[in-house]
Amino acid sequence: MTQQHCILIGAPVDSGKKRPGCLMGPDAYRTAGLARALHDLGHTVSDLGNITATPVAKVQTKHSAYQLEETIGWTQSLAMTAHNAIADAVPIFLGGDHALSLGSISGVNRYATAQGRPQFVLWLDAHSDFHTLETSTSGNLHGTPLAYLTGRNGFPGFPEMHAPIPQENVCMLGLRSIDRPELDALASSRIAHHDMREIDEHGIARPLSEFLTRVSAAGGMLHVSLDVDFLDPSVAPAVGTTVPGGATVREAHLVMEMLHDSGLMTSLDLVELNPFLDERGKTALLMVDLAASAFGRRVFDRPTRPFQ
Ligand code: MG
Numbered sequence: 001m002t003q004q005h006c007i008l009i010g011a012p013v014d015s016g017k018k019r020p021g022c023l024m025g026p027d028a029y030r031t032a033g034l035a036r037a038l039h040d041l042g043h044t045v046s047d048l049g050n051i052t053a054t055p056v057a058k059v060q061t062k063h064s065a066y067q068l069e070e071t072i073g074w075t076q077s078l079a080m081t082a083h084n085a086i087a088d089a090v091p092i093f094l095g096g097d098h099a100l101s102l103g104s105i106s107g108v109n110r111y112a113t114a115q116g117r118p119q120f121v122l123w124l125d126a127h128s129d130f131h132t133l134e135t136s137t138s139g140n141l142h143g144t145p146l147a148y149l150t151g152r153n154g155f156p157g158f159p160e161m162h163a164p165i166p167q168e169n170v171c172m173l174g175l176r177s178i179d180r181p182e183l184d185a186l187a188s189s190r191i192a193h194h195d196m197r198e199i200d201e202h203g204i205a206r207p208l209s210e211f212l213t214r215v216s217a218a219g220g221m222l223h224v225s226l227d228v229d230f231l232d233p234s235v236a237p238a239v240g241t242t243v244p245g246g247a248t249v250r251e252a253h254l255v256m257e258m259l260h261d262s263g264l265m266t267s268l269d270l271v272e273l274n275p276f277l278d279e280r281g282k283t284a285l286l287m288v289d290l291a292a293s294a295f296g297r298r299v300f301d302r303p304t305r306p307f308q
């Protein structure tokens with residue numbers, strides 16, 4: 001197995017939606033043993049601790065976005081941290097809500113662009129997070145990262161995306177809750193989007209395999225963004241946006257194992273974990289297990305746990 005250097009970056013972003021709690025996520029991943037799991041797989045691990053948002057002045061806008069300046073500040077600090085970390089490591093962003101991807105992915109994309117390599121994004125989520133400030137009725141910015149990253153207009157005050165990620169470089173898996181404006185925008189986009197109906201009928205391996213083939217052929221860098229609500233809430237209850245009918249434990253592990261086999265993943269977000277809503281840490285432990293699979297743990301390596 002290829003040894004990698006992993007950098008854990010705590011990003012206690014809690015400004016992307018109104019229900020608080022994701023700020024506790026980074027320490028829940030630490031408590032659940034993420035660093036030890038990666039170390040036990042032969043990787044080296046360093047932990048940058050928790051970073052903070054850059055202070056940002058008030059932004060004048062006609063849109064009513066929740067905690068806009070705070071999220072812009074996170075986008076700035078995360079983009080810089082991501083850009084620096086990915087030069088010689090695999091950054092793992094410990095969220096924090098999904099607004100953190102505005103920064104983590106814009107930072108790694110800036111690095112990829114400078115290297116002359118295309119950036120690809122695998123979005124594992126019940127939601128498409130493809131709103132702009134104009135289309136969002138909730139004003140929750142955790143529902144906007146893919147619109148920003150692919151260069152859609154409607155992000156006043158945010159750093160400009162100088163090299164937006166091409167729509168065809170994005171793949172969404174696990175969709176089952178999409179607002180109408182997002183659906184209309186997705187339908188006319190070149191984003192590969194696969195909902196749970198399609199996964200039920202044809203399995204999760206096929207669309208992922210097709211996407212990984214494209215990433216490989218292009219010599220791309222691959223960022224994986226794993227939202228807790230990709231998983232079914234029965235196995236992963238610690239999230240504020242539960243949607244029934246999500247990925248099973250096996251489907252999620254298969255995705256992670258295929259990612260490891262591909263050798264293509266260059267950065268990872270673990271987002272939307274709200275430890276306040278968890279049941280004896282079971283969601284945090286599952287997310288750590290999934291991360292371990294993405295870094296080489298096999299089915300037969302998995303310890304048997306007592307029934308919980
Ligand atoms: Mg999300």
Ligand code: MG
Nearest residue numbers: 126127227229
């Ligand atoms: Mg979601």
